[in-house]
Amino acid sequence: MGGNEFQAGAELTHVLVVRDLTAARDFYRDVVGAEVVREYGGTSAVMRLFGTWLLLVTGGGPTPDKPTVLFAPPEDPDRVSHEMTFRIRDCQASYAELRRRGAVFLTSPVNHGSEIRCFFRDPDGHLLELSQIT
Structure with missing residues (x-):
């Protein structure tokens, strides 16, 4: 090739x-x-x-x-081999909107200085992340 x-x-x-x-x-x-x-x-x-x-x-x-x-599907949602990250402009607003739609988050958004992020799971336990670069 x-x-x-x-x-x-x-x-x-x-x-x-x-x-x-x-x-x-x-x-x-x-x-x-x-x-x-x-x-x-x-x-x-x-x-x-x-x-x-x-x-x-x-x-x-x-x-x-x-x-x-x-x-x-994942047997243990706390053992992750794949994750999808959504790069978004406003983590707090996206967090609030997705919670309104029914998403259950592990924590509220956490500010790590250069990034604000939080995690949620789909119905099968696949890990999804919201990430805002600051």
Whole structure:
């Protein structure tokens, strides 16, 4: 592979494995503000969120192209291997709006000097962060 063949026209999709597709779809649509693009098979929802793709899928076993891989939602929400950070202009206002929409935060925004941030989880325990650079 030479040149820009890999990058030309490419877009990034975040895949999150969820227990309840309806609950996850509703959370990302109604709380976070994602646009539902399509759903299929009762197991997947494709969404647009802040200029990127978000694919919510229910768990499943190996397939011919990933013969040893099991898709499963997080077992322990306090052990994180993936997080999405939303870079926003006003952390306090975004925190208040998302709480109004039903998001449950770990703490209120914390000022770290160069950054104000706070964390919340989706219905499956995936960690999400609001971050304001000061």
